[in-house]
Amino acid sequence: MGRYVIRRLLQFIPTVLGTMFLLHYMTALAIQFSGNPVRALFGDRTPPPALLQAITERLGYGDPCLDQRGNPCFGLFADRLQNIFFHFDFGINLRQREVTDLVADAIPFTLKLLVIAILFEAVVGIAAGVLAGLRGGSFADYLVKISTVFVISVPIFVLGVVVREFVGVKFGNVLRGQDWIPDVISSGMFSPVFKPDYPMASLIIPGMVLGATSLAVTARLTRTSIMENIRADYVRTARAKGLTNKRVIGVHTLRNSLIPVITFLGVDIGAAMAGAVVTETIFNVPGIGRLVTMSARTGESSVVVGVVTMLVLVVLVANLLVDLLYAVLDPRIRYE
């Protein structure tokens, strides 16, 4: 166990460096092949050379290696790593604001959204999976199977737009027309966009949309895992001993079946951060995801690169923790 942790930590370092280099090289190649990204800010107008020069320098695109196609720009990469790990500097936007500041403003909303999404997918997903897995071939089983395939195949932005219009606008308008319904529900929870007045209530529906795809995966995973374990010898033994059904399912089956599910939920935190880009754009939540989309649309590539680098680091740390947790949770796995 101890050796495994050390080895996993040692593997973590090259992976982080490699991923950051991949991100760096993709950006460098894009600049080398399509020219200075600062020009995009001016649209059709030709900027004065001095202004262009100044902005280019300030955003860190002035390095001559960015003019040589295919050059991996190791010097630039080393500078970037130094800035990130020693000065905690992820770059600046056009108005001289640090990307770390922008992210600090946006992160509370994204965190709330993530908590709602993960809670929703864990509670509903596991419940649906257990229901389907315990009675394979029943109506509940088919219902879960069919609905999960359907949810997985609807792209999240289609789901988001349709939910916003149907639930937020149409159904919300009906609710807002009734006097007896409190404002928190009618114009908070069922609002088509994020409302600063109801910071928690108006994030519930976006959170559910964000968690929907992973909810389907969680349900399927729980279902398969329960179906496998319920036929295991130790469950039969537990039944033969005469334990109550509740104990056999709650303790013997469920605990073992949830190991892969918990791993998935951990890994999914990273995926949900990427998914938040779409959900926050649709529901206009002022979180990290919308920051990325808005900067991408206006061509502020320095912000996009900085924020994504930060998110990637978070995802990597989350994956590391999940791996270590897995080793603790499942004693059957012996790492050499």
Add this chain to the structure above:
Amino acid sequence: MSDLTSAGTAVGGAPVGGDGPSTEATTGGEGRSASLWADARRQLLRDPIFVIAFIYVLVVGSMAAFPKLWTSQDPRSCNTDRSRISPSGEHPFGFDILGCDYYAHAIYGARPSMVIAVMATSGIVLFGGTLGLLAGYYGGWVDTIISRVMDIFFSLPFLLGAIVFLTVIKRQNIWTITGVLFLLAWPTIARIIRGSVISSKDLDYVQAAKAVGARNSRLMFRHILPNAIAPMLVYATIVLGSFVAAEATLTFLGVGLQPPAQSWGIMISTHQVYFLEDPWLLLFPCGLLVGTVLSFILMGDALRDALDPKFR
């Protein structure tokens, strides 16, 4: 896949042939015991879900390849007088905000999604498949290097990586989108192939072929690959669907194809604000998109069941 050499059929043929006389009768003219693939084909053709999904994909594919078959209208002949006119017999999907025929736009919009999905999928199958085969077959330091590189690509979340690249490059056309999908998705295929190569490279028939003196390349392509390819085929089918969805998602976020081009993603993102007055503007492209993704996923599921002997 029936061209397994004598070493392969000598070991693998016996249990497959044990299906009993009924299957012999149905295969009829072939006159030999059914292979895994013949069995799978028979099972798939009997599966109504697979057949429906397959027909749907064929329809969408023909829209992409020959849009003239489906519509004689030009999606670019627009007239703002006709903006947002509801569907009618002559124009089944009505007109969009600029007064262009919406049905023609939907038909022509199939092409970019399908072209991107097919090109990116063939790319990852060829490249990822080769690397996975090499890593699984040779093991040792080849495997270590390839696996570490795969880890690195894995840790970059798909959507985030795509947004970064497409924002910086600013040339958002079919080629760059295909490129970024390919770049970020090949390790999954490589990992799948690597796993199934490792599990089948020590089987008896491979050892037998090795003992007879087959070269490495022959072992890989004649003996190991045909038996390791099934999981890749399943994944490639599903990934076609997710690439169609990914193209639309990137377009919706504003980093994919840009408006003069025609695609379902553009149809959805341009008309989302008119949902309340004219919901059909949103429902037609959404329906086509979801149907395509769903069909690919269902086909993949059916393929998995048909190719896995455990489910017989």
